[in-house]
Amino acid sequence: MDNTDTKIHGGGGETSLRQEDESDSDNKSGMRSAEAILRLLPVILCVAALVLMLKDSETNEYASLSYSKLGAFRYLVHANGICAGYSLVAAIIAAMPRPITMSQAWTFFFFDQVLTYLILGAGAVATQVLYLADKGDTTITWSSACDSFGGFCHKATASVVITFIAVLCYALISIISSYKLFTKYDAPLSTHL
Amino acid sequence: MDNTDTKIHGGGGETSLRQEDESDSDNKSGMRSAEAILRLLPVILCVAALVLMLKDSETNEYASLSYSKLGAFRYLVHANGICAGYSLVAAIIAAMPRPITMSQAWTFFFFDQVLTYLILGAGAVATQVLYLADKGDTTITWSSACDSFGGFCHKATASVVITFIAVLCYALISIISSYKLFTKYDAPLSTHL
Numbered sequence: 001m002d003n004t005d006t007k008i009h010g011g012g013g014e015t016s017l018r019q020e021d022e023s024d025s026d027n028k029s030g031m032r033s034a035e036a037i038l039r040l041l042p043v044i045l046c047v048a049a050l051v052l053m054l055k056d057s058e059t060n061e062y063a064s065l066s067y068s069k070l071g072a073f074r075y076l077v078h079a080n081g082i083c084a085g086y087s088l089v090a091a092i093i094a095a096m097p098r099p100i101t102m103s104q105a106w107t108f109f110f111f112d113q114v115l116t117y118l119i120l121g122a123g124a125v126a127t128q129v130l131y132l133a134d135k136g137d138t139t140i141t142w143s144s145a146c147d148s149f150g151g152f153c154h155k156a157t158a159s160v161v162i163t164f165i166a167v168l169c170y171a172l173i174s175i176i177s178s179y180k181l182f183t184k185y186d187a188p189l190s191t192h193l
Numbered sequence: 194m195d196n197t198d199t200k201i202h203g204g205g206g207e208t209s210l211r212q213e214d215e216s217d218s219d220n221k222s223g224m225r226s227a228e229a230i231l232r233l234l235p236v237i238l239c240v241a242a243l244v245l246m247l248k249d250s251e252t253n254e255y256a257s258l259s260y261s262k263l264g265a266f267r268y269l270v271h272a273n274g275i276c277a278g279y280s281l282v283a284a285i286i287a288a289m290p291r292p293i294t295m296s297q298a299w300t301f302f303f304f305d306q307v308l309t310y311l312i313l314g315a316g317a318v319a320t321q322v323l324y325l326a327d328k329g330d331t332t333i334t335w336s337s338a339c340d341s342f343g344g345f346c347h348k349a350t351a352s353v354v355i356t357f358i359a360v361l362c363y364a365l366i367s368i369i370s371s372y373k374l375f376t377k378y379d380a381p382l383s384t385h386l
Contacts, residue, residue: 063332063333065332065333069330069332069333070330070332070333071321071324071328071330072321113364113368117313117364120310120313120314120317121313121314121317124313124314124317124318124321125317125318125320125321127318128264128265128317128318128321128322129321129325131264132322132325132335133333135264137262137263139256139258139262139263140256140258140262140263140326140336140338140342141335141336141338142325142334142335142336143333143334143335145333145334149333171306171310175306175371178368178371178372178375179371179375179378181375182371182372182374182375182376183375183376183378183379185372185376186376
């Protein structure tokens with residue numbers, strides 16, 4: 001299981017051992033910083049999407065519309081809030097200069113997967129509501145709302161686009177955490193070359 | 194990288210080598226069958242969800258409603274069709290008695306991830322439309338459609354529930370394919386214990 005250790009101890013004399021340890025340490029800190037930055041990015045994106053949506057309300061002569069009137073947008077706000085909070089905690093833990101344990105790797109893997117699905121679902125339903133608000137659906141007598149609430153729809157669209165950039169970050173993060181988890185295991189018998 | 198090979202050649206005499214090869218071969222075929230079955234399950238689920246939705250139409254004295262009138266349900270039908278087709282091909286390839294190559298592992302990994310996101314998104318938007326069709330939204334004057342089209346809503350709900358069971362299968366499949374891919378790699382330097 002511990003391939004890197006085997007390799008380091010298997011390499012030449014004490015000098016080469018020290019050199020490998022140094023480059024190992026450099027690599028470690030480089031990878032840690034890269035991961036911490038990638039985990040901080042969704043914090044900014046989710047907070048931006050959340051604030052945009054929270055401040056999104058419009059009143060015209062007929063009615064007043066705000067994000068809280070639509071279930072999908074409320075879900076988007078909650079999902080963005082949860083993701084921002086989790087990403088911040090995860091970034092701090094990932095930045096700590098200590099080796100990751102097996103249970104930490106599993107925890108990261110689990111939550112990264114769940115939150116990727118959560119934020120993707122939130123982005124998808126919000127996109128669907130925006131589409132209906134823009135086009136309407138005559139068969140079931142849903143009229144277009146964006147004709148009367150143009151500003152509201154624009155802000156909501158911006159929030160959804162930012163959410164989807166956060167989804168991309170999360171997809172990447174969940175690949176990284178599954179890489180970090182599963183490289184700790186041996187190859188299954190059915191896949192060895 | 195090739196941990197299993199090292200282990201087999203490292204073990205005792207020729208007899209133990211043959212025994213290990215036999216149990217290796219049994220394990221291989223067991224894992225292959227399990228994976229093939231897990232990949233066949235979404236074929237059945239997706240086809241069931243697809244057929245239910247395709248046959249879902251209702252006419253009353255006011256209007257006629259079918260899945261094709263709602264963008265989200267059309268997307269659900271397409272997503273289910275794509276997933277059923279992919280899962281069938283993937284199950285056949287996974288069942289073949291030969292070792293998986295690196296490029297195959299990457300291909301499975303990539304498509305499993307993408308299709309998990311695709312079918313999750315389809316399930317999410319369809320759920321959102323069902324929610325709106327059931328409750329309506331008075332602020333933007335969208336009336337409830339399920340009062341007049343109860344049968345349509347019930348069938349659509351069944352289709353969406355089946356889709357979400359397929360999503361669970363896909364989430365599991367994408368974990369398995371990332372396990373099979375990443376166990377082929379060495380542990381990154383920053384995570385070794």
